[in-house]
Amino acid sequence: MISYEGLEKALKEKGIRKTELSTELGLSTRTIAKIAKKEKLSKRSIQKIADYLGETPDLIMREISDNRILQVLREEKEMKLSGGLYHELQVRMTYNSNHIEGSTLSEDQTRLIFETNTLDAGDGISVDDVLETVHHFQAIDYVIDIAEKELTEDIIKHLHYILKHDTKDSTLDWFAVGDYKKRANVVGGRETSKPSEVHEHMKALIDDYNEKQNITVEDIIAFHAEFEHIHPFQDGNGRVGRLVALKECLHHNVIPFIIEDTKKNFYYRGLAEWRNEKGWLTDTCLDGQETFVKLLDMLEIKVPL
Numbered sequence: 001m002i003s004y005e006g007l008e009k010a011l012k013e014k015g016i017r018k019t020e021l022s023t024e025l026g027l028s029t030r031t032i033a034k035i036a037k038k039e040k041l042s043k044r045s046i047q048k049i050a051d052y053l054g055e056t057p058d059l060i061m062r063e064i065s066d067n068r069i070l071q072v073l074r075e076e077k078e079m080k081l082s083g084g085l086y087h088e089l090q091v092r093m094t095y096n097s098n099h100i101e102g103s104t105l106s107e108d109q110t111r112l113i114f115e116t117n118t119l120d121a122g123d124g125i126s127v128d129d130v131l132e133t134v135h136h137f138q139a140i141d142y143v144i145d146i147a148e149k150e151l152t153e154d155i156i157k158h159l160h161y162i163l164k165h166d167t168k169d170s171t172l173d174w175f176a177v178g179d180y181k182k183r184a185n186v187v188g189g190r191e192t193s194k195p196s197e198v199h200e201h202m203k204a205l206i207d208d209y210n211e212k213q214n215i216t217v218e219d220i221i222a223f224h225a226e227f228e229h230i231h232p233f234q235d236g237n238g239r240v241g242r243l244v245a246l247k248e249c250l251h252h253n254v255i256p257f258i259i260e261d262t263k264k265n266f267y268y269r270g271l272a273e274w275r276n277e278k279g280w281l282t283d284t285c286l287d288g289q290e291t292f293v294k295l296l297d298m299l300e301i302k303v304p305l
Helices: 005-014 017-023 027-037 043-053 070-079 085-100 108-114 128-148 155-164 196-208 217-230 235-250 261-272 279-298
Strands: none
Touching: 005 043, 017 027, 017 043, 070 085, 070 128, 070 235, 070 279, 085 108, 085 128, 085 196, 085 235, 085 261, 085 279, 128 155, 128 235, 155 196, 155 235, 217 235, 217 279, 235 261, 261 279
């Protein structure tokens, strides 16, 4: 949904009618009609209006999501609100997702980086752990920004790029940052898709997923499991996979799930046994959804369950 409350307020304060915009800026009557119907204008038209009124484009036109969680995250991200849902999602998901993959940063250190852009590191903190923490914050921002777009291979690859650029891995010739793996790998002794198969397997997975109607949390969990079985990247698959799951929950108005580091053994077992027993991973992810619900309750954010 599009809101022009900022535009209406600016026009009222300056004593300007909408018809004057058409005359002064050369906007078509169709463009003015779009404002009345609360339809989206082009970036060019919005910039013209903003410049004329001496305002910023984001104050003139705002996109408002019917998804309560997504709207709260976008509003708090824009406001740079401290202590709200956006803040806690960034810290808790980044800490847990990175720690599952072996990061040595504590939750307090992760919180300090997010809140102050500094770190009291002491000894033995890996530069990559710090970089990938900052990159994970950026990846969550990207997910929030593009949540409602249909999932594509390009989106998934860009998430990998955000996470892994400028890290030690990015200096290795054989490590493809932002692209599928060049070398075969195994996970827990289990074979994954070969590099020559990854694009075909990913395309089939995404196409099948995007064809579904009324996507549920179970569909998102299933996608996550199959993504991890393909294991399309040389490294970073777990973090990218969990970010994709967050994006899809926000896209389809599903309460997201945060896999806590303390539950990683259940999570790994669920992934490893997915094709034999789907209940283990499903239960772990639903437990992670309850973790998110508790956060919503703590912040008194009401959403339909």
